[in-house]
Amino acid sequence: QSALTQPASVSGSPGQSITISCTGTSNDVGGYNLVSWYQQHPDKAPKLIIYDVSKRPSGISNRFSGSKSGNTASLTISGLQTEDEADYYCCSYVGSIWVFGGGTKLTVL
């Protein structure tokens, strides 16, 4: 099972919106509405920010949103803040196993 494909890096200015893509296949991203996204700050454990493609856990800002079209899922962060600077990972269920994307480094300029 290959890792999902994410851009290595994205950047944006405070207040702007950015979108991170996560491309898989019909066997993973396209086959299930079970994509989740995790935020990881340097030297910290990852944190769940989106699950089931577009749902937010309690306590996660509504500036974070998720969507999916075909074999590609997307994470959008609106109203960028400096504290959003982190690594972001998508993750898809693949029938009793999971696969992560390679990760995207978000820089807030």
Next chain:
Amino acid sequence: EVQLVQSGAEVKKPGESLKISCRASGYSFSSYWIGWVRQMPGKGLEWMGIIYPGDSDTRYSPSFQGQVTISTDKSISTAYLQWSNLKASDTAMYYCVRASTIRGDPFDSWGQGTLVTVSS
């Protein structure tokens, strides 16, 4: 409050064995799946495997099948990740994670990580 507390950093030599732990609290340990995720230095997350403490049903990523062993001790609400023959390439941070079901639920809680260094 759900908490996953992992054992401390380890420094080992190639060929040695190792067992790291993840102690759960704040929920019914036997009713949730516990998994492990690897992060090699400067790299991304890799899902390794997962176990259901209730009946020890265990699933492994094909990449890690036969390379590690996942187990639990329900009596002390603790999950383990074990190696019998460490390699330098096992040097990484290892996180334990919790999932509600095996049917694609997200990893809603993460341990703080255990750094494993394998060097001669």
